[in-house]
Amino acid sequence: xxxxxxxxxxxxxxxxxxxxxxxxxxxxxxxxxxxxxxxxxxxxxxxxxxxxxxxxxxxxxxxxxxxxxxxxxxxxxxxxxxxxxxxxxxxxxxxxxxxxxxxxxxxxxxxxxxxxxxxxxxxxxxxxxxxxxxxxxxxxxxxxxxxxxxxxxxxxxxxxxxxxxxxxxxxxxxxxxxxxxxxxxxxxxxxxxxxxxxxxxxxxxxxxxxxxxxxxxxxxxxxxxxxxxxxxxxxxxxxxxxxxxxxxxxxxxxxxxxxxxxxxxxxxxxxxxxxxxxxxxxxxxxxxxxxxxxxxxxxxxxxxxxxxxxxxxxxxxxxxxxxxxxxxxxxxxxxxxxxxxxxxxxxxxxxxxxxxxxxx
Amino acid sequence: xxxxxxxxxxxxxxxxxxxxxxxxxxxxxxxxxxxxxxxxxxxxxxxxxxxxxxxxxxxxxxxxxxxxxxxxxxxxxxxxxxxxxxxxxxxxxxxxxxxxxxxxxxxxxxxxxxxxxxxxxxxxxxxxxxxxxxxxxxxxxxxxxxxxxxxxxxxxxxxxxxxxxxxxxxxxxxxxxxxxxxxxxxxxxxxxxxxxxxxxxxxxxxxxxxxxxxxxxxxxxxxxxxxxxxxxxxxxxxxxxxxxxxxxxxxxxxxxxxxxxxxxxxxxxxxxxxxxxxxxxxxxxxxxxxxxxxxxxxxxxxxxxxxxxxxxxxxxxxxxxxxxxxxxxxxxxxxxxxxxxxxxxxxx
Numbered sequence: 160x161x162x163x164x165x166x167x168x169x170x171x172x173x174x175x176x177x178x179x180x181x182x183x184x185x186x187x188x189x190x191x192x193x194x195x196x197x198x199x200x201x202x203x204x205x206x207x208x209x210x211x212x213x214x215x216x217x218x219x220x221x222x223x224x225x226x227x228x229x230x231x232x233x234x235x236x237x238x239x240x241x242x243x244x245x246x247x248x249x250x251x252x253x254x255x256x257x258x259x260x261x262x263x264x265x266x267x268x269x270x271x272x273x274x275x276x277x278x279x280x281x282x283x284x285x286x287x288x289x290x291x292x293x294x295x296x297x298x299x300x301x302x303x304x305x306x307x308x309x310x311x312x313x314x315x316x317x318x319x320x321x322x323x324x325x326x327x328x329x330x331x332x333x334x335x336x337x338x339x340x341x342x343x344x345x346x347x348x349x350x351x352x353x354x355x356x357x358x359x360x361x362x363x364x365x366x367x368x369x370x371x372x373x374x375x376x377x378x379x380x381x382x383x384x385x386x387x388x389x390x391x392x393x394x395x396x397x398x399x400x401x402x403x404x405x406x407x408x409x410x411x412x413x414x415x416x417x418x419x420x421x422x423x424x425x426x427x428x429x430x431x432x433x434x435x436x437x438x439x440x441x442x443x444x445x446x447x448x449x450x451x452x453x454x455x456x457x458x459x460x461x462x463x464x465x466x467x468x469x470x471x472x473x474x475x476x477x478x479x480x481x482x483x484x485x486x487x488x489x490x491x492x493x494x495x496x497x498x499x500x501x502x503x504x505x506x507x508x509x510x511x512x513x514x515x516x517x518x519x
Numbered sequence: 520x521x522x523x524x525x526x527x528x529x530x531x532x533x534x535x536x537x538x539x540x541x542x543x544x545x546x547x548x549x550x551x552x553x554x555x556x557x558x559x560x561x562x563x564x565x566x567x568x569x570x571x572x573x574x575x576x577x578x579x580x581x582x583x584x585x586x587x588x589x590x591x592x593x594x595x596x597x598x599x600x601x602x603x604x605x606x607x608x609x610x611x612x613x614x615x616x617x618x619x620x621x622x623x624x625x626x627x628x629x630x631x632x633x634x635x636x637x638x639x640x641x642x643x644x645x646x647x648x649x650x651x652x653x654x655x656x657x658x659x660x661x662x663x664x665x666x667x668x669x670x671x672x673x674x675x676x677x678x679x680x681x682x683x684x685x686x687x688x689x690x691x692x693x694x695x696x697x698x699x700x701x702x703x704x705x706x707x708x709x710x711x712x713x714x715x716x717x718x719x720x721x722x723x724x725x726x727x728x729x730x731x732x733x734x735x736x737x738x739x740x741x742x743x744x745x746x747x748x749x750x751x752x753x754x755x756x757x758x759x760x761x762x763x764x765x766x767x768x769x770x771x772x773x774x775x776x777x778x779x780x781x782x783x784x785x786x787x788x789x790x791x792x793x794x795x796x797x798x799x800x801x802x803x804x805x806x807x808x809x810x811x812x813x814x815x816x817x818x819x820x821x822x823x824x825x826x827x828x829x830x831x832x833x834x835x836x837x838x839x840x841x842x843x844x845x846x847x848x849x850x851x852x853x854x855x856x857x858x859x860x861x862x863x864x865x866x867x
Contacts, residue, residue, distance in 0.1 A: 303738035303739070304738065309738075312735070312738070313735045313736050316735035317735050320680060320735070338740070339739075339740050340738075340739065342739070342754065343739045343740065343752075343753055343754055344753060345753035345754075348753075369740060369741070370730045370733040370740075370741040370743070371733075371735065373730040373731075375672070375673050375676035375677055375680070375731065376673060378663035378664065378669075378672070379663070379699075379700065379702075379703045380698070380699050380703070380729060380730075381729070381730040383730070392703075393703055393704065393705035393708075394702060394703055394705075
């Protein structure tokens with residue numbers, strides 16, 4: 160009881176082969192699109208990778224790039240095969256390759272689906288990575304003289320300007336870390352010494368933010384210092400305070416930026432997956448139809464094509480048996496049609512006994 | 520005397536027509552490219568229109584757009600003409616069309632070259648426009664409550680951050696302008712009152728710059744105020760500090776940006792000009808070669824093609840005569856009639 164049985168005349172088979180050839184070439188283009196999207200995502204992540212704590216997120220663009228390259232290769236081969244399948248004689252060349260090709264394409268199509276789902280689910284991992292990465296960057300903001308950290312100030316400033324954000328969750332994160340280096344603090348001044356003494360860990364904490372938190376939308380010149388004391392500034396009312404700095408935290412801003420990119424990419428990858436599935440189904444039908452034509456022997460006759468020869472359960476069972484028996488060759492079974500010479504049979508039993516002795 | 524005479528056997532004519540057809544389609548694409556480049560340049564200029572005092576520089580992208588559109592038409596007709604050229608029956612219907620066609624095409628091709636020259640020549644005009652525009656922008660920076668000027672602060676801030684520049688000529692322009700509005704100055708404080716009194720015009724001038732002048736590459740937190748006072752900041756020397764704020768002026772930055780853009784576009788348009796010129800020259804040769812065939816029984820004879828029938832000066836006069844007569848600048852005909860009428864009367 161086959162799954163999805165369809166009868167094909169000779170003309171229909173040829174048309175199917177032509178259509179599949181065209182679809183395979185379109186799939187090569189979509190494979191290139193997949194590759195392009197993977198490269199774009201990799202570039203976007205690498206642009207701001209210093210604010211991500213670990214590079215685990217990079218497996219998503221790598222998956223897309225690999226799948227894209229595989230798509231181009233597999234569909235290029237598929238195009239060649241389908242073009243030859245229109246003619247029974249040429250099909251014989253590809254006969255042995257067809258089945259492995261179909262299985263390969265099936266697994267590869269599953270990889271595309273996995274890639275799409277990965278893109279969609281990356282949000283929580285990314286959030287954690289950004290939280291830790293931003294905290295680390297802000298902690299070492301002041302270390303512009305330490306090798307390995309000297310670029311963090313510039314990168315964080317550019318990030319806050321570009322994404323219109325301030326701090327990790329909000330601008331108050333800057334109040335909890337020392338972002339002014341000791342090199343630029345006059346340690347002889349009483350004000351500085353007092354502030355250092357007041358802090359438990361001897362850090363110079365201020366209620367001020369770097370210039371990159373300033374918003375150009377504010378109607379007044381930017382107020383960066385003494386933010387906890389609005390009365391220290393003339394006419395610094397609620398509305399002024401609201402417009403003065405960027406209110407959004409950089410973690411949220413980056414998360415939004417990457418979520419939009421990844422969601423659009425995953426949507427496109429899902430569409431590509433559906434298209435690949437269609438191509439795979441067509442190739443399977445063509446393969447089975449051509450094999451049946453050869454079995455019947457008459458190239459002009461009608462033949463049947465199907466997705467699975469037997470029902471799903473039977474196919475699964477037979478495949479499972481094949482996998483189970485894969486490693487075992489020269490099985491001595493009691494088939495009267497096989498002429499097993501007595502000596503070989505005895506050697507087989509002897510070697511089994513030796514193995515049993517060794518293991519016990 | 521004929522200019523650039525060349526012999527054209529039949530096969531060469533055929534090859535010329537085929538090559539010209541292909542070339543004219545390439546030139547059509549090139550014309551569309553010219554139009555697109557003009558649109559691009561105009562968009563870029565309009566993005567910074569708030570810091571430009573006048574729109575004189577817009578003549579460059581406007582010309583490019585006109586020339587692009589015209590060249591689409593010119594090359595479309597060129598391809599149609601060369602398609603009909605080898606057919607002796609269809610070619611004569613283009614006869615009356617070709618003279619004005621060549622006049623118009625030459626005009627627009629020369630205009631293309633002019634636009635490239637203009638893009639280099641108008642650097643001075645752009646610079647003075649930016650100088651005036653930026654001066655106004657900096658002057659009205661504080662007027663965020665005045666309608667018509669309330670966006671100046673935002674524009675100048677974004678400009679300085681994007682182009683990594685400060686002020687008009689350099690950051691010292693901010694020292695000469697009151698960029699902090701009176702609404703945010705506490706006139707009860709002694710410091711403010713002293714500073715305002717010590718200024719002739721009663722303005723509050725500081726040796727400080729807005730936050731948008733700050734350079735993210737600086738190793739230390741940005742110093743915006745008391746820039747000229749070394750003792751106000753620890754370990755700071757005004758004269759040797761290079762990374763704290765942007766040292767380049769915004770006028771220089773913008774001129775550099777726009778000239779770079781126009782140079783790139785100019786190089787592209789120059790190559791398109793050469794392509795367009797070659798299309799017209801080939802079409803002229805094809806036309807003159809085919810005209811010699813007209814009326815003959817054997818269409819496969821060898822003919823001569825030339826660029827201009829008379830000399831360059833004579834040809835220009837031939838084209839300019841109708842134009843001048845139209846504008847009544849040359850009333851040659853009327854003067855002669857009057858003289859002829861007078862003469863018989865004068866003789867008794």
